[in-house]
Amino acid sequence: ETGVTQTPRHLVMGMTNKKSLKCEQHLGHNAMYWYKQSAKKPLELMFVYSLEERVENNSVPSRFSPECPNSSHLFLHLHTLQPEDSALYLCASSQDRGLNTGELFFGEGSRLTVL
Amino acid sequence: AQSVTQLGSHVSVSEGALVLLRCNYSSSVPPYLFWYVQYPNQGLQLLLKYTTGATLVKGINGFEAEFKKSETSFHLTKPSAHMSDAAEYFCAVSRSGGYQKVTFGTGTKLQVIP
Numbered sequence: 001e002t003g004v005t006q007t008p009r010h011l012v013m014g015m016t017n018k019k020s021l022k023c024e025q026h027l028g029h030n031a032m033y034w035y036k037q038s039a040k041k042p043l044e045l046m047f048v049y050s051l052e053e054r055v056e057n058n059s060v061p062s063r064f065s066p067e068c069p070n071s072s073h074l075f076l077h078l079h080t081l082q083p084e085d086s087a088l089y090l091c092a093s094s095q096d097r098g099l100n101t102g103e104l105f106f107g108e109g110s111r112l113t114v115l
Numbered sequence: 116a117q118s119v120t121q122l123g124s125h126v127s128v129s130e131g132a133l134v135l136l137r138c139n140y141s142s143s144v145p146p147y148l149f150w151y152v153q154y155p156n157q158g159l160q161l162l163l164k165y166t167t168g169a170t171l172v173k174g175i176n177g178f179e180a181e182f183k184k185s186e187t188s189f190h191l192t193k194p195s196a197h198m199s200d201a202a203e204y205f206c207a208v209s210r211s212g213g214y215q216k217v218t219f220g221t222g223t224k225l226q227v228i229p
Contacts, residue, residue, distance in 0.1 A: 004158070043205070043219040090158050101166045102147045102209025102217050106158035 002026050006091050006107035014115050015081060021110045023074040023091030031096035032074040033104065034066060037088040049074060050096045081114045088112075117142040117208050121220035129228050134178075134193040136223050138206030141187060148189040149207040149217075150180055159205060165189065176200070201227045 004025045013019050025032060034046040048056035049068040063085075065077040074091055088111050092104040122137040140146055147166050151159040163174025170182040176199075180191045189206060206220040 006158075042221045045217075092159075101164065102207075103149065103161060103164055104151075104159070104217060106151075106160070108156075108158045111156070 004091055004093055004105050004107035006089075006110050008110060009108065010111045010113075012113045012115065013078065013081065015083070017081075018077070018079040020078065021076040021089055021091075021112075023076075023107055025072055025074075025091075025093040025105070027093055027095075027105055029093040029095050029105070030071050031094045032068060032071070033092040033094070034074065034076050035090040035092060037090055037109070038086075043090070047076075078112070081112075083114050086112055086114045117146065117210065117216075117218050119206050119208050119218055119220035121204075121206050121223050123223055124221065125224045125226065127226040127228055128196045130198055131195050134191070134196045134200065134225065136191040136204050136206075136225065138180075138189045138191065138220060139187050140189060140206070140208045142208055142210065144210050147209045148180075148182060149209070150174065150178070150189075150191050151205045151207060151219075153203045153205065153222075155202075162191070162204070196225075196227045198227050198229065201225055 007022045031050045033048050036044040045058050046060045047066040052068050063080050067075040088109045090109045091107040094104050118141045120139045149164045150162040152162050153159045162178050163172045165172045165182045173179045178193045203222045203224045205222045207217050209217040
């Protein structure tokens with residue numbers, strides 16, 4: 001596989017469920033990101049990991065819990081979500097060394113629906 | 116601080132007509148500028164980017180953009196629209212150094228009319 005792969009592509013969950021989103025990058029990058037994309041809103045940066053260390057957490061509610069076990073994998077653990085958390089969750093990666101330019105490589109996203 | 120403004124959340128053009136999507140930015144340091152495209156139910160894909168050097172940047176699918184520092188603009192153009200260009204387009208700005216801090220615009224949905 002190449003690029004950035006996200007699973008599942010679609011997820012429906014109740015407010016009391018616990019689920020996880022998975023992201024895997026095959027690009028040799030060392031930084032990974034979670035973005036939230038809601039209708040009629042700008043892309044929201046949620047979390048950034050650089051060299052497996054969380055370097056940014058944009059005031060995201062604790063019901064979202066990221067995990068980065070290595071530079072190729074990123075998870076977003078979900079629990080007791082609210083209906084307003086329904087959105088497309090995008091994972092991205094980048095090379096955070098040398099002449100980095102800010103170019104992000106995105107996965108196809110996980111469409112989350114909270115009932 | 117940096118920001119991006121995309122003028123027009125929806126743009127409609129006829130097939131074969133010029134595509135012009137507008138983007139203005141603000142940045143306290145020399146910016147890196149990007150255009151990304153998102154097709155329905157997909158992630159974002161890089162169309163083109165400006166880092167340094169030539170201010171006219173060519174990207175995939177016949178798109179190009181020109182960095183105009185004096186106007187703080189980075190408008191996206193394509194001479195002749197194709198039906199397959201219908202998508203949402205995002206302008207973005209970042210600064211160099213460390214992990215990327217990328218700021219996205221709110222997006223412009225392009226509709227191509229047959």
